[in-house]
Amino acid sequence: MKKIAFLGLGHMGAPMARQLLTAGHPLTVWNRTAEKAEPLVDAGAVLATGPAEAVRDADVVITMLAGPDAVRAVADAVVPELRAGMYWVEMSTVGPDVVRELGARLPDGVTLVDAPVMGSTDKAASGELGILAGGDADGIAQVLACFGPVTRTGPLGSGAALKLVVNTAVIGGVALVAEAMKLADALGLDEETARGALAKGPLGGAVGRAFATDVHFGSDLAVKDVALATASAQLPAMEAVLAHYEAAAADPDVVHEDIARAVAHIRRRTT
Structure with missing residues (x-):
């Protein structure tokens, strides 16, 4: 099973992260307000003190954050920790321009996938979100399927669009x-x-x-x-x-x- 770092445990992120635990993935989590991670830690997740620590040993990084500014701030912390062979799955709603901006910052060999979701908290809790995946998502298809059915939308940025x-x-x-x-x-x-x-x-x-x-x-x-x-x-x-x-x-x-x-x-x- 892939080791996953999940960053952002808000109304959507927390139930999505729980789906990964249910599927058996080793999971490290981070949230700006650490208390929100406590139920996931009780269920078996590891709590990181910051984004960089969270992603250091991960195979897959997933971000589910409030918007472009939050994603950029996390990118500042995590990009230096990324290594060839890793995937970054950006699931926030940030638009295609931000996705392309992130892609330009990544080290060689790191694959960025934009995979925002359709559905609200009820679908997140039941694993029935619709996933709109742009870019090369072949290597993480099983991870994305933990959240719900996946629609391949085309090249990088098309999911966000x-x-x-x-x-x-x-x-x-x-x-x-x-x-x-x-x-x-x-x-x-x-x-x-x-x-x-x-x-x-x-x-x-x-x-x-x-x-x-x-x-x-x-x-x-x-x-x-x-x-x-x-x-x-x-x-x-x-x-x-x-x-x-x-x-x-x-x-x-x-x-x-x-x-x-x-x-x-x-x-x-x-x-």
């Missing part, structure tokens, strides 16, 4: 449902009646996500993802969506809560 497309559709769809419900509120319609009608239409999936209660994807992360998308192409509708989520993320009671909380914020928003 497709993840932006998917997240843009989901986040935008949730915002559209919120605005539709805001219109229903203004017209005096019964909440359940309006939700039920929307759920039966083409936005049914977005309706389910807009009112989900058992998953987690923070409004701050939605801001990050939509900002990456709107920096990559001219997307006027998503610029408006970004303003919605930026307003929600400015509320300290909403910023780190699931985007379902942002739906209520959008419905109340007056400016």
Whole structure:
């Protein structure tokens, strides 16, 4: 079994790391807040004091971090420790430009794979995430399969690119449902009646996500993802969506809560 270093034990990273333990992989973990690693250590993982220590003896390095700045900071620590034959699997949502930037920093013989995920915390816990793998992932196919079914997307960076497309559709769809419900509120319609009608239409999936209660994807992360998308192409509708989520993320009671909380914020928003 491959020795794996898993860096980033947030809402998604912790259950994903547990899937690797369940599969029997020797696992070293690191998280900026060390206390979050305690359940995994109790289950058999080794806790490293820093990213460099975590990756030193690994065959595979997996990063699941909040965004580009966090990935770059970890790269500063781990790149000097990487050696030929290792894999770095970048599973955060950072966009293809950051993936290519990382690839240019790696020593010869180190293989970078971008493999962001589709699905939320419930899918991470059950090992049913969708993995969007860009680059040469042949040598780590069994590792990726621990998290769920794998879709090969093409060359390095294509997984990160497709993840932006998917997240843009989901986040935008949730915002559209919120605005539709805001219109229903203004017209005096019964909440359940309006939700039920929307759920039966083409936005049914977005309706389910807009009112989900058992998953987690923070409004701050939605801001990050939509900002990456709107920096990559001219997307006027998503610029408006970004303003919605930026307003929600400015509320300290909403910023780190699931985007379902942002739906209520959008419905109340007056400016």
